[in-house]
Structures are given as structure tokens and as C-alpha cells.
Amino acid sequence: MSCFLLVFIVTLVPQNADAQSKKPLVVFVTGDHEYSGEETLPIVAAELEKNYGMRTIVLKASPDHNSEKNIPGLEALKDADLAVFYLRWRQLPKDQLAYIEEYLKKGKPVMGFRTTTHAFNFPKGDESEKWNAFGEFALNAPPGWGGAAKHTHYGHNSSTDVTIIPEQAKNPILTGVTAPFHARSWLYRVLPDYPVKGSTWLLMGKSVNPDKEAIENPVAWTGTNSFGGKVFMTTLGHPEDFRLEPFQRLVINAIHDELGLKVPKRWKGKMDIQVPYREAK
Template sequence: MDGLLNGAKIFKSAVILVFAALFCIQNMYGQEAEQWITFEPAHGTDNGQHIVLVSGDDEYRSEEAMPLLAKILSNHHGFKTTVLFAIEPGSGEIKPNFQNNIPGLENLVSADLMVLFTRFRELPDDQMRYIDEYVQAGKPIVALRTATHAFAYSENSESEYAKYSYNSSVPGWEGGFGRKILGETWVDHHGDHGNEGTRGLIDGINERYDHPIIRGVYDIWGPTDVYGTRELEGEVDVLVWGASTKGMTPETPINWEKSIMPVAWTKIYRLEQGNTGNVFTTTMGSSEDMESEGFRRLLVNACYWALDMGEEVPEKTNVDIIGDYSPTNFGFGDFIEGLKPVDYK
């Protein structure tokens, strides 16, 4: 009898240990999943494409802009979307000024398109390798605002990915990811930062030829100022030019004393091994810029074009805002503290 009782106790203890282990595993994966968010398209609307949107800048509130864009792409256009954030490891909270951690980049393995909006990130090699593998495969990219200077290697200059740094001098990668892949790296503020906005001027020749990215795009304005560029690198086609406005509201006139600069263009990037990929870059893109219907339409159309789906862009792409959207003013340290990715669902 004692043997049977002891056996029952051992069995009970084993069952408890198994369930405890399963709970821990489930909890571990649950915590991991909370570090990013995914939006599934409504039943019957899935177009089979997966877009991964990577946020992580400490000034222009990409952590607000990317979830809005993801919702529009998923709800209105049938894309599966996944949004990644800069996460403080200890708290699991979104910390845009935490430069060294963007969990979930392994989602790029299954991504058909990467939308990138980061600034001066120095990611560990085990994260950065997913971005590098994506780029080396020649897969498409849509890049916003600070993505021209998406990476900055100051501490780990010996990393194999240091060539991605905005100020890289590696032969063939001068100017880093921005110059090599997108067409330009960080140059300067052409507009008066914090005092002038950007009025988008649609390129008339591309409009006449009905370029799908600017189809139905008639009005673009945002409070972020015009970035300076040099002659863009590679096979580049400018679609939107940026004029500085004399104030921070859509009604303010253009500052005609300043020249215009490219603020949105396409490029075919080419790598040493021969792979090529579609790129759309815009130097606009703060969370406040996303209030412009014309700018949202430009971005959604660009996602279609980057995926070689330009023929599917309608005359007026649906870019209606989903839910409440009250963007935070851009600025360093002005992000909303204490939020986790699930708060943007």
C-alpha cells in the first residue's frame, strides 16, 4: 500500500512539474509576443503579403506613426502587418531613446516588405543580421524620414554591420545604408527645424505618366521641415519635391526664398553579388505628418509599388484613419512613457 501511495505522490509531482513547465513556456512566448504587435487582415481580404514595420527613433514618434500605417494597410488593403518597437529590456516598455534593442526582427524572414523608420540605431549583431539578410536578398524597402540615418555604429565599430552606419567610410558603402541603399544619408536641415513645415510638390512629369505612387495624391503637408540632400545616389526617380513653409500649419505660405529639395523618390538598389531591390524613400514621416491624407496615400501607394503591385493602386486609395489618432508633437524626450506594444493595438 505504501508503495502505491508513494507512486501516486511521485506521479502527482511529475504532473505538477509538467504543467508548471508548460505554463512557463507559454508565459515565455506570451511575453515575447508582447514585444511587438501583428494585425491580421479581415476574413476573406488577405492578399498573402506580410509587411514588417520597424520603428525606433527618438524624435519623430515613429512608435505612433507605424501602428497607424499598419492598421490602414491591414484593415483597408488586406496586408498582414507586424510592428516592431525599441524596447527597454527590463520593463518591456517602448523606449524610443533606447538605441540597442528592437525585438522581433526575425519577422523579416517571412516579410515581403520592410517599412523602416529608425534613427541612429546600434543594434546587436544577433538582431542586425536579420536586416542585413533581408537587404542582401534584394527585398523591397519603404523608408521614412530618419531612415536615411537609420544606423550609427559608435561603440561596436568592429561589427561586420558597421558599414550600415550613416557615416560609414567602408569602400562601396560610403554613407552607409542611407547612401548605398536609399540614395542619401544624413546631410542637414534645409528648412528651419521647428519653425518651418514641408509642402509637397508633385513631380508633373511622373504625374502625366500616371506613376502609381502619386496616383490620387493631391495635397501633402507636414510640420517636419525639409531635409537637405545632395545629388542622390543610383537609379533614382524623384516623385515629390519639398518646399519650406513659413510656419507650422497647412495654411502658411511657401518660403520662396528657399530652394526645393527631393522629399520622396524611388530607387533600384544594387548589391555586389548582383541582387537588386525596390526602394521608396521619403524624408517626411513624423507622426504628425501622418495626419495629411495625401501623405498617407503616398505611403500606401508606395507599399504597393515596392511589392510590384503598382497596377493594383486605385485612383483614390483608401487611407481613412482607423480609431482615434492624436499624434504627439515631435521632439526629443517627448514620447509617451509607460506604454507597451499592445497599447497600440
């Protein structure tokens, strides 16, 4: 009788590490003077990790939210599947801007909140002045604040009634988004020229107690930006908006849609987001 000795060499691969690397990576880039994005978005990030099978990285202006010239860690965008921006009037150095530009040029999806329409504020003639139009070339929004686009708002004492664009009622991003709802954000004026042609309006806002003659304006839209990347943009984003379940669902849904994932039919429950608003400097 012949005997055969079979020797197996088994290479053990940490299964947890492999599974973790397959999860989509969402990188949040925060830095605004006013809306506490560096506090609200980490709560959203934690929810994505806990209940929706994602990896997240939250980047913050340093040493604090008023620091306009430094957001450490932007190299994380090299591996990001989705970049989410909540910025206001930054003046980042060229090496940091390069990471954002590299990401955009890959045609990857981009998501933005409120003041990200005017994410950058470089002086006229500065070599990075083109970044002042980030809202337009990255998010199909007005190119900065004021100017020919008449991008303005209706006063800090106003707020916004939000309704669904009827034609978009069955849009997956609006799954479970009960409307109308009332948002604390004062309405941004983006019309008549924005969102750029070809964008899809999802939600409409009507100013309540405006300080000037007001018109209704879209407050959330999707589209494709100038680099070919998917866009989700909302001009809402006051910290009190993040307390609202319809707004929370909108954000979670949009993140899934941006990643090319099915919007979850089952809501994992309302997040407890109690973050204060602060006056801009």
C-alpha cells in the same frame, strides 16, 4: 447487381489559415527618438490589414523608443515581403543587424521614412560602423547625417510646401495624391549628390520660414538599391504629416507598389492619426 462502396478520405485544411498565409507580409521596424514612428505606423499597419488584404508585424525598440540597442523580433524579416523602416541613430547588436542584412541581400523591397537616412550611429572604428551608411546603401539617400553629403535641415520652426514633379504626375504611386500640400516636416537637404543617380524623384519640397538659405529638395523618390531591391523613400514623416490625406495616400500607394501590387484606385478613406510630436533627447 454489383454494389460498389466508395470510401472518400477527406483532409480538412483550415481555409482561413491558407488564405492568410497567401497575404503579403509587411514588417514595420521602428525606433526613433523624435517622430513617434512606433505610434503612427501601427495605425497604418492596422489599415493595411483591415482594408487592403495584407498581414503586418510592427517591431518596436525595447523597452521604449529611446532604447537604441534592442529591437526584438527582427527574425520576422525572414518571412517579410516588404520591410518598412522608421529608425534614428540605433546601435543594434550584430545578431539583430544580421536579420536586416539577410533581408537586404535577398534584394527584397525596402521603404523608409525621414530619419531612416541616419538609421544607425555606431562610433568611429566600431565593427558595425558600415551601418551608419544605411540610408545610402538601402534607400538611395545620404549616408548618415551631416558630413560631406551636407545632409541637414532648415530648422524646427520651418515647414515644407510639397509639389509633384511634373514628369511623375501619372506615376501610380501618386494616384489620388492631391498637391500642392503643406507638411509640418522641416525640409531635409539631400542635394546635390542624393538621391543616388538613377533614382526617380516623385515629390519636391520647398522650405517655408527656413533658418538659413534654402534650396528645393526632393522629399520622396523611388529606385533600386545596391542590393537590387526596390526602394521607396520619403524624408517626410513628422506625426502631423500622417494626419494629411495626400500623405496617407502616398504611403498606402507606395506600399502596394513596393509589393508589386496594383495601386488601389478606390481610396478606403482617411485614417484617424492623432499622434504627438516629441522633442528628441
